[in-house]
Amino acid sequence: MRGLAILLLFGSFIGLLFAQQENATIDSCLRCICNAVSNCNQKVGCESGVCGPFRITEQYWLDAAKPIIGTDDPNSNESYVDCTTNLKCAKTTVRNYVTKYSKDCNGDGVIDCYDYAKIHLLGPNSCTETVHKVYKDVLLDCLSAS
Template sequence: MIKFLVFLVVVTLYFHGAHTQYDNLPVTQSCLGCICEGISGCNVTSTCQGEVCGPFRITWPYWADAGKPTVKNEGPDSATAYRNCALDTFCSALAVQGYMQKYQQDCNGDGKIDCDDYAAIHKLGGYGCRGQLPSPFAERYQQCKKIVGGLGK
């Protein structure tokens, strides 16, 4: 949970400093933190393992669907753009935001789009989010959600 708190502080400070460009992002910072906690224990020092990279464990297709955000104005077609973004805390959070903007939907049928839907989209994909969340992701996400509370978006 300490990693989540560090992540939340970093992302909050960055988004706060650039709030005009990032005012209408679909996922709240708390929700992003709980998705991060669920997927990797919010390990911001994690590297690539197989086809997934970074604290959000994103793949190249996920990053591409998210709009190919980059770090330090690197060109999105650079051979290192995906990896650099996925391993960067802010850029990978921005990739999650872009993916959610593209695929946001009511996955659990409760009539609203909230953090539970975004967690399902992140873990199960934009076209498979109606399925059951697997362990241990589901447990870590729910535990974080209980601690943070009030995750509307």
């Protein structure tokens, strides 16, 4: 019985370590996506139907389960703009979206940040397409520095 308890405790510890590593990895990924999209300019407002440093559309935000700041009403007209122009809420939006549509876009057998970046930029149905060279270069440079 004691051996089982130790095994369960060890398993929980390993699971926690993997969860922390995964969160750190996705945080680095989100930082690099933000850099590639707008140089992570937090002063970017809304323009031509996209908002904030991640350049998020309203449909994207809706698909990401309408994250909000604090007690905002997710059904109010302001919540989309408030969230997507706030770095923390925008990160949550992108995390929700790429997790929801997670897939291997480049066919290398691994779902990684490059796939998430393509899903973010091109959408899940077009993520097998080629991304702009500048976006790709900034993303890959950032990831290699992480």
